[in-house]
Structure formats: structure tokens, C-alpha cells
Amino acid sequence: MxxxxxxxxxxxxxxxxxxxxxxxxxxxxxxxxxxxxxxxxxxxxxxxxxxxxxxxxxxxxxxxxxxxxxxxxxxxxxxxxxxxxxxxxxxxxxxxxxxxxxxxxxxxxxxxxxxxxxxxxxxxxxxxxxxxxxxxxxxxxxxxxxxxxxxxxxxxxxxxxxxxxxxxxxxxxxxxxRFPEPETLRQIVEVHHPGIKQELLTTALTQFYEVRETPGLKKKPSTSEVLDWLKLLLAEDMDPADLQRDGASALPKLHGALLKNEQDVHLFERLAFMARRQGR
Structure with a gap:
């Protein structure tokens, strides 16, 4: 066997x-x-x-x-x-x-x-x-x-x-x-979302890994959560341009699929606030 x-x-x-x-x-x-x-x-x-x-x-x-x-x-x-x-x-x-x-x-x-x-x-x-x-x-x-x-x-x-x-x-x-490397995660996504547009996947995974690597994050989003997030992005028919985060918020689109507690949401809000202050 x-x-x-x-x-x-x-x-x-x-x-x-x-x-x-x-x-x-x-x-x-x-x-x-x-x-x-x-x-x-x-x-x-x-x-x-x-x-x-x-x-x-x-x-x-x-x-x-x-x-x-x-x-x-x-x-x-x-x-x-x-x-x-x-x-x-x-x-x-x-x-x-x-x-x-x-x-x-x-x-x-x-x-x-x-x-x-x-x-x-x-x-x-x-x-x-x-x-x-x-x-x-x-x-x-x-x-x-x-x-x-x-x-x-x-x-x-x-x-x-x-x-x-x-x-x-x-x-x-x-x-x-171990948490999968980007190439392995791409293969996992292809299994669950076959035919996903590569440009959207590249932009989404880049943003996802940025979220995971944010210092101070209490709970890092997992493989199952990125699959849920991508499912929502596809359901909303979003393209790479839609994923761009504006200066008012550092939160990713549909962040509720990735961030699962208020401390992490507040962390991204504080990061956006600090970025705005430094940009003045």
C-alpha cells in the first residue's frame, strides 16, 4: 500500500x-x-x-x-x-x-x-x-x-x-x-479553482503573503482561508486592479475571509494611519 x-x-x-x-x-x-x-x-x-x-x-x-x-x-x-x-x-x-x-x-x-x-x-x-x-x-x-x-x-x-x-x-x-511555498500554493489553488486567471492569482497571492508576513499579526491566514478568499474574489468577478488597496485602508478586499479577529483588523488600520502620516 x-x-x-x-x-x-x-x-x-x-x-x-x-x-x-x-x-x-x-x-x-x-x-x-x-x-x-x-x-x-x-x-x-x-x-x-x-x-x-x-x-x-x-x-x-x-x-x-x-x-x-x-x-x-x-x-x-x-x-x-x-x-x-x-x-x-x-x-x-x-x-x-x-x-x-x-x-x-x-x-x-x-x-x-x-x-x-x-x-x-x-x-x-x-x-x-x-x-x-x-x-x-x-x-x-x-x-x-x-x-x-x-x-x-x-x-x-x-x-x-x-x-x-x-x-x-x-x-x-x-x-x-509547513506552510506551502508560493509555487505549491499555486498548485493547490489550481486544484480547487481550475482555470483561475494567472494575473489575478499572482496579484492575490502576492497580497496574501504580504498579509501573512505582517509583523504583529495574531493569527496568520491559512491555506483554507486563502482558498475561501479566492472563491469570493471569483464570485465577485474581481480583477487585479480591484485588489489594489487605497491609502485610506491597508485592509485587503473582503478581508473577513483572511483576518479572523479584531486585533489583526485594527493592526492594518493602524498601519494605514501611520502610512498616511508619513506621506504628509
């Missing part, structure tokens, strides 16, 4: 190498990068390219590792026992399978996405070490051991909001998705 990218996902050589290395080593692939750089989409594209199903486990701040294995619904069992329901005689009726269990019992190899692992408690990654390493876990309520029929391709994403434990990192193959 080899990943070489897809028609709808531009994967750099180092990214495809990382995916294939993780598959060969049978290690989870830990992918970090700025939000919006395509980490989650990578898992979907790997599943599509390898023609295997994908199981997605989206992590929240309240998510516990045990939920990925299974949950025992003791409350429902107690209620049913009070009602005289015969289902209470079989504890397996109250076991809810988690995403890891679903991946382990699948009839074929699957891609298991553990999305935004850094959102959970710091102990979350450590609590999954043994299960991801041995590809098995024990169900105490029923006494059975669940083993993976086919070792899943595990892709774990992180936005780098908190440090992950060393023991967890040691078991992963790591890749950081």
Missing part, C-alpha cells in the same frame, strides 16, 4: 514519504501544522488513495481515552433491571464500542484518524500508548480481549496547542506540514 497523493490533494514529496514511512513501520503518523493546512484532509485522502474505509475520532477537551475503546452504560443497565428487562442478563448489551474498537474489528484495513489530539487532557496520549502499540485491549466487563484483525493506518493530528508526552512521541512517526 503506497500513498502518492490524489488529484484533489497536493502532497509534497516529504509528506508522501512520511505517510509511506509510517505505513511501513506500522507506527501512528503524528501530523502537526498550522490550523487549515490540510492535516485532517490528509487522512481522508490517504483513505481514498489506498481505497480503504476511514474511521474518524474527533477529540474534544472532555474526551477520555477510554471512550475510544468502549463505554459501559451502567445507568441503562440499572434502569432495565428495575423494569425487569431480560437484557440485563447479558452485559454486552450495555457496551458501546469506541472508534478504536470499530477499527480493530473491521473486516479490512482502515485509516483511523485521531483528530486534534492536543485538545484533550495531557494524560490522554499516554492512556492510549499500550492500545496503539499492541493493537489490543481488554474489556473488563465481559472478560474478552479485542485484537486488531488488520492493523489500521493511524493518523494523529495536532495543532500544537500543548506539548505531547515523550513516550507517546517515541511511538509515532512525526511530520510537520
Amino acid at each position: 503506497r500513498f502518492d497523493g490524489t488529484d484533489s490533494y497536493v502532497a509534497t514529496d516529504d509528506l508522501t514519504m512520511a505517510v509511506n514511512a509510517a505505513v511501513t513501520l506500522e507506527r501512528p503518523l503524528l501530523v502537526k501544522g498550522e490550523p487549515g493546512t490540510g492535516k485532517t484532509e490528509l487522512a481522508r485522502q490517504v483513505a481514498q488513495a489506498l481505497d480503504v474505509p476511514m474511521i474518524e475520532w474527533s477529540i474534544k477537551s472532555t474526551t477520555k481515552a477510554q471512550q475510544g475503546l468502549y463505554e459501559y452504560d451502567a445507568v441503562s443497565r440499572l434502569r432495565d433491571s428495575q423494569l425487569g428487562d431480560e437484557r440485563v442478563n447479558d452485559v454486552s448489551n450495555y457496551i458501546r464500542k469506541g472508534k478504536l474498537w470499530q477499527a480493530f474489528e473491521a473486516d479490512e484495513r482502515v485509516v483511523l484518524l485521531i483528530d486534534e489530539v492536543d485538545k484533550a487532557d495531557i494524560e490522554f496520549p499516554n492512556d492510549l500508548l499500550q492500545e496503539l502499540d499492541r493493537m489490543e485491549f481488554h474489556v473488563y466487563e465481559t472478560g474478552e480481549t479485542i485484537r486488531a484483525r488488520h492493523r489500521p493506518i493511524v493518523i494523529i493530528t495536532s495543532n500544537n496547542e500543548k506539548e505531547l508526552p515523550d513516550a507517546f512521541l517515541r511511538r509515532c512517526f512525526f511530520h510537520y506540514i
Whole structure:
């Protein structure tokens, strides 16, 4: 099984190498990068390219590792026992399978996405070490051991909001998705907006990179945001001349697609004010 990218996902050589290395080593692939750089989409594209199903486990701040294995619904069992329901005689009726269990019992190899692992408690990654390493876990309520029929391709994403434990990192193959260079970003845009006029694209990307590189910016716009911005420019039928910023404002046209907080909007307003003062 080899990943070489897809028609709808531009994967750099180092990214495809990382995916294939993780598959060969049978290690989870830990992918970090700025939000919006395509980490989650990578898992979907790997599943599509390898023609295997994908199981997605989206992590929240309240998510516990045990939920990925299974949950025992003791409350429902107690209620049913009070009602005289015969289902209470079989504890397996109250076991809810988690995403890891679903991946382990699948009839074929699957891609298991553990999305935004850094959102959970710091102990979350450590609590999954043994299960991801041995590809098995024990169900105490029923006494059975669940083993993976086919070792899943595990892709774990992180936005780098908190440090992950060393023991967890040691078991992963790591890749950081760098923000794409202009030429790579052009290829990505062509996939999503085929046939876009090159003059408009050149002007827009030049302005986009100027925005990203502005000192003091709290949140740099991402790949997904520049794609949204270009979609709006095309919908409004703008040409390169329309993107020129006047002296009254340093904000790009339709800046709401790129700038996502008031501090960054105020930053560009201050830059325009300072430029006007210096021009007097």
C-alpha cells in the first residue's frame, strides 16, 4: 500500500514519504501544522488513495481515552433491571464500542484518524500508548480481549496547542506540514479553482503573503482561508486592479475571509494611519 497523493490533494514529496514511512513501520503518523493546512484532509485522502474505509475520532477537551475503546452504560443497565428487562442478563448489551474498537474489528484495513489530539487532557496520549502499540485491549466487563484483525493506518493530528508526552512521541512517526511555498500554493489553488486567471492569482497571492508576513499579526491566514478568499474574489468577478488597496485602508478586499479577529483588523488600520502620516 503506497500513498502518492490524489488529484484533489497536493502532497509534497516529504509528506508522501512520511505517510509511506509510517505505513511501513506500522507506527501512528503524528501530523502537526498550522490550523487549515490540510492535516485532517490528509487522512481522508490517504483513505481514498489506498481505497480503504476511514474511521474518524474527533477529540474534544472532555474526551477520555477510554471512550475510544468502549463505554459501559451502567445507568441503562440499572434502569432495565428495575423494569425487569431480560437484557440485563447479558452485559454486552450495555457496551458501546469506541472508534478504536470499530477499527480493530473491521473486516479490512482502515485509516483511523485521531483528530486534534492536543485538545484533550495531557494524560490522554499516554492512556492510549499500550492500545496503539499492541493493537489490543481488554474489556473488563465481559472478560474478552479485542485484537486488531488488520492493523489500521493511524493518523494523529495536532495543532500544537500543548506539548505531547515523550513516550507517546517515541511511538509515532512525526511530520510537520509547513506552510506551502508560493509555487505549491499555486498548485493547490489550481486544484480547487481550475482555470483561475494567472494575473489575478499572482496579484492575490502576492497580497496574501504580504498579509501573512505582517509583523504583529495574531493569527496568520491559512491555506483554507486563502482558498475561501479566492472563491469570493471569483464570485465577485474581481480583477487585479480591484485588489489594489487605497491609502485610506491597508485592509485587503473582503478581508473577513483572511483576518479572523479584531486585533489583526485594527493592526492594518493602524498601519494605514501611520502610512498616511508619513506621506504628509
